[in-house]
Every structure is written in C-alpha cells, then in structure tokens.
Amino acid sequence: MQPVQTISSSIACDDSASRGSWQSQLSGAIRDPKALLAAVGLDERWLPGAQGGHQAFEVRVPQAYLSRIKRDDPNDPLLRQVLPLDAETRAVAGYVTDPLEEADHTPATGLIHKYATRVLMITSSACAINCRYCFRRHFPYEDHAASRAQWGETLDYLRDDDSLIEAILSGGDPLVSSDSRLAWLVGELDAISHLKRLRLHTRLPVVIPDRVDDAMLAWLSNTRLQKVMVLHINHANEIDDSVINACERLKGVGVTLLNQSVLLRGVNDDVATLRALSERLFEAGILPYYLHVLDPVAGAAHFDVPDHEACQLHDVLRGQLPGFLLPRLVREVPGADAKTPLQVPPR
Numbered sequence: 409m410q411p412v413q414t415i416s417s418s419i420a421c422d423d424s425a426s427r428g429s430w431q432s433q434l435s436g437a438i439r440d441p442k443a444l445l446a447a448v449g450l451d452e453r454w455l456p457g458a459q460g461g462h463q464a465f466e467v468r469v470p471q472a473y474l475s476r477i478k479r480d481d482p483n484d485p486l487l488r489q490v491l492p493l494d495a496e497t498r499a500v501a502g503y504v505t506d507p508l509e510e511a512d513h514t515p516a517t518g519l520i521h522k523y524a525t526r527v528l529m530i531t532s533s534a535c536a537i538n539c540r541y542c543f544r545r546h547f548p549y550e551d552h553a554a555s556r557a558q559w560g561e562t563l564d565y566l567r568d569d570d571s572l573i574e575a576i577l578s579g580g581d582p583l584v585s586s587d588s589r590l591a592w593l594v595g596e597l598d599a600i601s602h603l604k605r606l607r608l609h610t611r612l613p614v615v616i617p618d619r620v621d622d623a624m625l626a627w628l629s630n631t632r633l634q635k636v637m638v639l640h641i642n643h644a645n646e647i648d649d650s651v652i653n654a655c656e657r658l659k660g661v662g663v664t665l666l667n668q669s670v671l672l673r674g675v676n677d678d679v680a681t682l683r684a685l686s687e688r689l690f691e692a693g694i695l696p697y698y699l700h701v702l703d704p705v706a707g708a709a710h711f712d713v714p715d716h717e718a719c720q721l722h723d724v725l726r727g728q729l730p731g732f733l734l735p736r737l738v739r740e741v742p743g744a745d746a747k748t749p750l751q752v753p754p755r
C-alpha cells in the first residue's frame with residue numbers, strides 16, 4: 409500500500425493562529441502561475457505551459473492545500489490536480505465545453521433538474537480551488553448567478569413540485585457563500601415540507617478546513633432536514649489532521665460524510681493509491697461513494713484513463729477492500745436518469 413505522505417518534506421504549514429479566517433485564506437489563494445511554481449519549487453521552464461493553461465482556466469490554490477504538496481516534485485499527485493499545463497490548450501476530438509449537457513436541464517436560473525426526486529442549486533459561481541479536470545471549467549456561471557429575487561423563483565419551483573425530496577447545493581462550491589446567505593437559503597428549504605434531505609457538494613472542508621467553523625455549524629444544526637455532505641477527495645495525501653478535525657466537527661452536528669473521486673491519470677490511477685484513499689477516507693469518518701471516470705471536458709484529456717483500464721483497476725480493488733470501502737465506478741451520461749455503472753467496453 410502506498411504510504412500517506414507525511415508533511416515533513418512538504419511546504420511548511422502556518423500554525424492555526426497565523427492562518428487567519430477562512431475568508432482571508434480564500435482571498436489569499438494563489439492565483440498566479442508564477443507564484444504557484446515558486447511555492448512548489450518548480451523552475452520557470454514550467455511557466456509557458458502554466459500560463460497557457462491559466463488563460464483557459466485560472467489558477468487558484470489556497471495555502472492550506474498547498475501545504476500538503478511535496479516541494480520540487482512535478483509529479484506530486486496534489487500538484488497535478490492544480491497545475492495548469494500546455495496540454496489544456498490543445499483541442500481533442502470528443503472533449504467539449506459542456507460534456508454533461510447541463511444547459512438542457514435548467515428550468516430556472518441557478519437550478520439544474522436532471523434526476524427525479526432531487527434538484528441541484530448552483531449556489532455559488534466560484535470555488536476555493538480550481539481543479540484542472542473540472543467538468544464545469546467552462547460553465548457559464550454568469551448566466552446562473554441568481555439574485556435574491558431569482559432565488560424566489562427557484563424556491564417556488566421547489567415548492568411547486570412535491571415529488572422533490574432532496575435539494576443539492578452545488579456550484580462552484582456552495583461553501584464559498586457567506587454563512588448568512590446559506591443560513592437564509594437553508595431556512596427557506598427547511599420550510600418546504602416535502603423536502604427531506606439537504607445535500608452539499610463541496611471541496612472546501614478539504615482545501616480550507618477552517619471553513620468548518622462555529623458559524624457554519626450553527627446553520628447546519630438549525631434544520632430539520634437530514635444532512636449529507638459529499639466531499640471531493642482524489643488522493644490520501646489530501647487528508648491531513650486539519651481535514652480529519654473538520655470532519656469530526658461535521659459529524660458532531662449530524663452530517664453524513666461521503667466522498668466522490670475522479671479517476672485521474674497521474675494522480676490516482678493505480679490500485680495501491682485507490683486503496684490507500686479508501687482506507688484514509690474511513691479513518692476520517694468518510695465513506696467512499698463514487699469513483700467517476702473523467703467527463704470529457706475540453707482541456708482535461710490528458711487526465712483520461714480508458715474504460716477498460718478503469719474497470720481492471722476497480723476489479724482488483726474489489727478483491728482488496730471490504731464492500732463498504734469500495735466506491736462505485738460510474739460515468740455521468742447526458743440524459744441518463746442516474747449515474748451509469750461502468751462496464752468493460754467491447755474491444
């Protein structure tokens with residue numbers, strides 16, 4: 409099993425007193441390719457490629473995540489998720505800007521309704537980190553930035569459809585929004601009697617664990633809705649003690665923690681790494697939920713792992729993990745009424 413990387417050889421992390429609020433950590437995230445290269449000890453040979461990729465999708469890496477990246481290692485699995493490369497600027501057949509065809513499923517501003525019983529609300533247009541493989545890297549967030557009045561229309565849509573039982577806050581990352589805004593929104597959802605569950609899709613407790621603070625726990629505690637948080641972690645090295653502490657606080661207010669990963673070339677495309685990830689997730693109190701194959705989004709083709717290889721990896725993993733630690737290997741198919749289990753394609 410691949411060992412979890414210790415932080416001793418990594419970039420020194422600030423102590424808790426000097427980290428500042430989550431908001432200041434968010435605004436202080438690295439947004440410049442040159443600064444990112446300097447922070448991880450890579451020389452300027454990497455700069456032209458990084459600037460090319462950055463122009464297509466800007467760099468964003470908060471310090472708390474940076475602190476887990478090993479210096480002087482261009483193959484560090486966390487760095488590969490955030491370092492722009494020239495490969496992102498090359499057009500590849502089949503890789504498109506809206507791979508999930510979400511534009512066809514937006515009945516109201518800020519709302520995506522693809523699946524029965526649940527709707528997804530685009531609660532924020534930004535993330536704390538920009539993952540290079542993100543399927544929404546070209547999403548027209550400006551068209552979905554709902555005002556308070558438009559949220560009224562969105563909430564009316566939820567009130568009028570009593571087949572809905574779950575509201576999913578997504579983005580971007582919903583936890584980039586202020587606690588006052590989220591408390592208001594969750595209060596409105598709480599009052600819709602046919603809703604049973606609130607789900608959040610977020611990477612913030614992983615990339616800035618201080619986001620899980622008293623103000624956030626207050627609105628999470630103050631709802632009758634069952635709470636599920638689907639985190640997004642691709643490698644065991646992303647889970648340090650600060651992430652474990654944030655997870656413990658979330659569980660303390662009754663949040664069920666699940667994880668979805670993306671199978672990424674050069675990040676987690678081997679059995680030992682995937683097994684270490686499942687084991688580390690469980691240590692943090694998180695259950696592995698989905699292992700997604702890459703959505704074919706323009707700029708991310710270099711992360712692709714072919715289906716037959718993904719299925720082989722998953723088969724071997726099945727023999728090495730208990731069932732409750734084996735994530736479901738899936739792909740999102742536009743128009744399908746649920747995630748689609750991956751099957752070995754005919755050769």
Ligand code: SF4
Pocket residue numbers: 534535536537538539542543544579580581611640
């Ligand atoms: S945090 Fe999620 S939505 Fe944001 S860039 Fe990363 S993968 Fe995309």
